Amino acid sequence: SKYEYVKKFETDDRLPPSSWIVVRIDGCHFHQFSAEHAFEKPNDENALNLMNSCAASMLEQFPDIVFAYGVSDEYSFIWKETTQFYQRRASKLLSLSVSYFTSVYVMKWKEFFPHKELKGPPYFDGRVVCYPRAKIVQDYLAWRQVDCHINNQYNTCFWMLVKSGKTQREAQELLKGTQAKDKNELLFQQFNVNYDKLPQMFRKGSCVYRKKVEEVVKLVDTGNPVTRTRSKVVVEHKDIIGPKFWSELPYILKEE
Amino acid sequence: SKYEYVKKFETDDRLPPSSWIVVRIDGCHFHQFSAEHAFEKPNDENALNLMNSCAASMLEQFPDIVFAYGVSDEYSFIWKETTQFYQRRASKLLSLSVSYFTSVYVMKWKEFFPHKELKGPPYFDGRVVCYPRAKIVQDYLAWRQVDCHINNQYNTCFWMLVKSGKTQREAQELLKGTQAKDKNELLFQQFNVNYDKLPQMFRKGSCVYRKKVEEVVKLVDTGNPVTRTRSKVVVEHKDIIGPKFWSELPYILKEE
Amino acid sequence: SKYEYVKKFETDDRLPPSSWIVVRIDGCHFHQFSAEHAFEKPNDENALNLMNSCAASMLEQFPDIVFAYGVSDEYSFIWKETTQFYQRRASKLLSLSVSYFTSVYVMKWKEFFPHKELKGPPYFDGRVVCYPRAKIVQDYLAWRQVDCHINNQYNTCFWMLVKSGKTQREAQELLKGTQAKDKNELLFQQFNVNYDKLPQMFRKGSCVYRKKVEEVVKLVDTGNPVTRTRSKVVVEHKDIIGPKFWSELPYILKEE
Amino acid sequence: SKYEYVKKFETDDRLPPSSWIVVRIDGCHFHQFSAEHAFEKPNDENALNLMNSCAASMLEQFPDIVFAYGVSDEYSFIWKETTQFYQRRASKLLSLSVSYFTSVYVMKWKEFFPHKELKGPPYFDGRVVCYPRAKIVQDYLAWRQVDCHINNQYNTCFWMLVKSGKTQREAQELLKGTQAKDKNELLFQQFNVNYDKLPQMFRKGSCVYRKKVEEVVKLVDTGNPVTRTRSKVVVEHKDIIGPKFWSELPYILKEE
Numbered sequence A, B, C, D: 001s002k003y004e005y006v007k008k009f010e011t012d013d014r015l016p017p018s019s020w021i022v023v024r025i026d027g028c029h030f031h032q033f034s035a036e037h038a039f040e041k042p043n044d045e046n047a048l049n050l051m052n053s054c055a056a057s058m059l060e061q062f063p064d065i066v067f068a069y070g071v072s073d074e075y076s077f078i079w080k081e082t083t084q085f086y087q088r089r090a091s092k093l094l095s096l097s098v099s100y101f102t103s104v105y106v107m108k109w110k111e112f113f114p115h116k117e118l119k120g121p122p123y124f125d126g127r128v129v130c131y132p133r134a135k136i137v138q139d140y141l142a143w144r145q146v147d148c149h150i151n152n153q154y155n156t157c158f159w160m161l162v163k164s165g166k167t168q169r170e171a172q173e174l175l176k177g178t179q180a181k182d183k184n185e186l187l188f189q190q191f192n193v194n195y196d197k198l199p200q201m202f203r204k205g206s207c208v209y210r211k212k213v214e215e216v217v218k219l220v221d222t223g224n225p226v227t228r229t230r231s232k233v234v235v236e237h238k239d240i241i242g243p244k245f246w247s248e249l250p251y252i253l254k255e256e
């Protein structure tokens, strides 16, 4: 039709070749959403497990996502450097990622919160960032995990203090200027809590990736198992700041 | 932390001032999704009403969306020229729109399909396009409505033929090269269907916008009503190709 | 060759349709360049005439430039809304404009400065900006002309004071906080200068555009002239802030 | 002023961190320019030396250019990965590069063509491309040098044939479908020319970079020289396709 010229205003938003693509999504107004749905403070295990389950679905759905890292209301998805998914068009990658995640989040809600109805639609913002080298992607992930650590330590102290009777303002004042060590000390002295013993998921966030597993397919007559290697999506709570994780699983961020 | 440098790779994606922003979303793989969920062919009233209900929620949620137009598995949202929503950052506008729509779609599914379970997560792609003038936005919308008309006329014929016993290939062959007039003729001659009498929603798609309505607030002692003007989101199926609609509602695409 | 893949890293930088394209260039380090070449202060007539001559060459060379405005070491070139020059590729428009201008500047130097050798290569930065409506292009040009006025008034006072014996610091101090009126007063009281009588080129900058002129082609036997209309590039120093200029020459920024 | 809002239409065009920036410029309409100025065919030594001299000036002027490669009417400038020149703004890098080059080209013209006047302004287009890894920059440069080789071999044959009396069409026909080997054969058989003995500059193009040189500063009393290491811009015509060049000068494309 004579109106088709409007299509010309669309821009070519293909991302450059040979760069790792990170899609980070983050719950919109989850301060309010978590309050409305009475999430436990500072960490709600069900809410986090729901996030992780959605992330695992992402890896099942999009084979070119090689790694995902989640903490709080956010998740980062690393698309492999060479992905040709929708020709690397940024808006396709962004919209499909955030839409699929949101859809699964709502669909699985009942599974993780069988006794809570959704009071309003949960939704997420998203962005796309390109990183030219695997090493910088590692730094990106370290950035998120350091953030997880700092926030979680702070929040753990904060809510301990509040639950013990302090006002939120008092708790804030008490924590102002404290270092990591001070906070650990405070937890231990005042609440007899060893921070390092708190659940890994709270302290380290969640890593989702494919692991090669040996699987028994059947037993032959002699009783011996026949096995094959399969790729399985796993959720773990490991340190990804140091080099160990990456050197043990070099295939995850392998550069062409 | 020393990793914060990775934030520098994010790009400034604010859209230019003084331009209308269109976010168009489109169901991903809805060929398959509509089949899996046995949508009626060619138009499933419930599916379309669900889409429209989600679009109405969008206008309730995002005040800067001034108009939306939907057809089939797609919806276009027009953000007003001067919106400062998230500083006009393209990825915020895109991700929040598509995520909110998806979330509402899943949440409302049961309301429109009480007897069908979701078999998999519905999700949508999305894109952002800028238009410099209101006139071009009208052309954009005309483009979508012309598309609606052409596809719907074709699909109506196609599925009539198929339901009457033709194979899909035969139907396709019969329609090859036919004009609008031929298709209307075919419907009338063979199926006694007057195309113009089919539901407006199928033929025109759906328009969602705010209408000023007079509302009775209370009755005073004398029995006279006290009224006030309120803005109400409505869903209609009108012609938006001609100038009439726009000249009657000049406030919708008013340019600064 | 197997190396051709590197071409894929080039990005599509075509500017959106239906927008006016402004290329603004500005002398790089002209503070130094004007000092090295002993430009008169605050305005060197030869230097400005050279700039204007280059701008006129630009309009001769690039038919889609409809208007140019220059002041000091800068020039803005307005490309018509519908130009298809190099498919509107931003880097082509930018690089060819700035390169052509620079080339002509060096070639014509001798013509305007017959007694001065170039001591180093003059060069210019450049940028491309899109404006969606003619009205905003007018505002853009008004912005530059207001800037011209403010700077020129300041510089005129400043150099008068300095030439009269003040140090640069003293001149600066004297002018701090003064309004337009104060400056005019100062010029008149102290230096008997009526600012409004200074050359238009200094006060208004320079406008370059095509004017339709009647031209005598030949005289026929009767002695009567045969004329035709020709488009001629002119340089003028008019007010382009008010509406008068634009309403008298509506074809310059005519919108499709 | 109230017009300053127009500044908001400028976009942030800073290039991503940690990527090599290539600015490639290319003579605009040099087919015509070389004809007008009677450049020797296929290679005009003076024209090429002028280009090289301009490129050397570029490296003197812009310390963050680490390497340049030129052939025919084009030159590529490699900016170091970490350059912060004008905050990596693409339009600054592009416009300043192309403008400076152009300026020097015109200024030095007389030096290389003492007996030819410029008949019109030479000018160049330009583009900016980002490459994420040094290895890909090497491939980029190899791409240009392979192009140089192929074009030069073809052009050498073509002009030999034409100079020997063939029409341009005949020469073209004769060369259609020939391989590198065939062309070398043709040159040797028909013109007794050993292609490998032609000037390196024609066959390999030109590399410009900084070389560390030992320099005698003065002689001490004993007659022994005092030396220091200095960085000197050199122009050479070497193979940059193989690994040798890069492994001998690892500092040129050193990655952080």
Ligand SMILES: Nc1nc2c(ncn2[C@H]2C[C@H](O)[C@@H](COP(=O)(O)OP(=O)(O)OP(=O)(O)O)O2)c(=O)[nH]1
Pocket (backbone or CB within 6 Å): A026, A027, A028, A029, A030, A031, A032, A034, A035, A039, A040, A041, A042, A043, A044, A045, A047, A048, A072, A073
């Ligand atoms: N109680 C509780 N709250 C959580 C949990 N996970 C996340 N949240 C809340 C705490 C924060 O208020 C919020 C995440 O911080 P954000 O910076 O993303 O803020 P928010 O989502 O409100 O704003 P945004 O729309 O992202 O700018 O979500 C949880 O497990 N338990």
Ligand SMILES: Nc1nc2c(ncn2[C@H]2C[C@H](O)[C@@H](COP(=O)(O)OP(=O)(O)OP(=O)(O)O)O2)c(=O)[nH]1
Pocket (backbone or CB within 6 Å): B026, B027, B028, B029, B030, B031, B032, B034, B035, B039, B040, B041, B042, B043, B044, B045, B047, B048, B072, B073
């Ligand atoms: N039966 C039925 N199908 C519908 C209805 N609305 C949309 N669809 C289906 C028909 C088309 O196959 C599909 C929409 O066409 P698209 O071009 O968007 O294709 P699809 O979503 O499969 O692919 P995409 O991921 O968008 O590229 O959705 C409906 O009301 N009834």
Ligand SMILES: Nc1nc2c(ncn2[C@H]2C[C@H](O)[C@@H](COP(=O)(O)OP(=O)(O)OP(=O)(O)O)O2)c(=O)[nH]1
Pocket (backbone or CB within 6 Å): C026, C027, C028, C029, C030, C031, C032, C034, C035, C039, C040, C041, C042, C043, C044, C045, C047, C048, C072, C073
């Ligand atoms: N004496 C004299 N100087 C002039 C004339 N026109 C321009 N200039 C000088 C005055 C300013 O120092 C300079 C223009 O200001 P800019 O803001 O463009 O500064 P400049 O070019 O030094 O730096 P830039 O590289 O553009 O950031 O050029 C003139 O007619 N006479």
Ligand SMILES: Nc1nc2c(ncn2[C@H]2C[C@H](O)[C@@H](COP(=O)(O)OP(=O)(O)OP(=O)(O)O)O2)c(=O)[nH]1
Pocket (backbone or CB within 6 Å): D026, D027, D028, D029, D030, D031, D032, D034, D035, D039, D040, D041, D042, D043, D044, D045, D047, D048, D072, D073
């Ligand atoms: N005779 C002669 N011509 C040369 C020499 N170096 C370059 N040229 C000419 C040959 C080609 O026609 C032209 C370079 O090819 P291009 O593809 O850059 O074409 P041209 O500059 O005409 O068009 P463009 O504006 O770049 O698209 O310059 C030379 O040393 N001698």
Ligand SMILES: O=P(O)(O)OP(=O)(O)OP(=O)(O)O
Pocket (backbone or CB within 6 Å): A026
């Ligand atoms: O953690 P981020 O990147 O989401 O940081 P923010 O402060 O929420 O900023 P943004 O507006 O980019 O979401």
Ligand SMILES: O=P(O)(O)OP(=O)(O)OP(=O)(O)O
Pocket (backbone or CB within 6 Å): B026
């Ligand atoms: O109707 P569109 O714009 O979605 O057209 P398409 O053929 O689906 O193309 P795209 O890959 O841009 O979604």
Ligand SMILES: O=P(O)(O)OP(=O)(O)OP(=O)(O)O
Pocket (backbone or CB within 6 Å): C026
């Ligand atoms: O007048 P401008 O836009 O050149 O302003 P500037 O302060 O010189 O800034 P820029 O770095 O954009 O040239």
Ligand SMILES: O=P(O)(O)OP(=O)(O)OP(=O)(O)O
Pocket (backbone or CB within 6 Å): D026
């Ligand atoms: O060699 P290039 O990249 O200049 O190739 P081109 O065919 O001249 O194309 P362009 O229009 O990008 O200059």
Ligand SMILES: [Mg+2]
Pocket (backbone or CB within 6 Å): A026
């Ligand atoms: Mg955020």
Ligand SMILES: [Mg+2]
Pocket (backbone or CB within 6 Å): A026, A027, A028, A029, A030, A031, A073
């Ligand atoms: Mg959030």
Ligand SMILES: [Mg+2]
Pocket (backbone or CB within 6 Å): A026, A027, A072, A073, A074
């Ligand atoms: Mg968050």
Ligand SMILES: [Mg+2]
Pocket (backbone or CB within 6 Å): B026
């Ligand atoms: Mg599509």
Ligand SMILES: [Mg+2]
Pocket (backbone or CB within 6 Å): B026, B027, B028, B029, B030, B031, B073
């Ligand atoms: Mg679809």
Ligand SMILES: [Mg+2]
Pocket (backbone or CB within 6 Å): B026, B027, B072, B073, B074
């Ligand atoms: Mg569709």
Ligand SMILES: [Mg+2]
Pocket (backbone or CB within 6 Å): C026
């Ligand atoms: Mg500037």
Ligand SMILES: [Mg+2]
Pocket (backbone or CB within 6 Å): C026, C027, C028, C029, C030, C031, C073
């Ligand atoms: Mg300047």
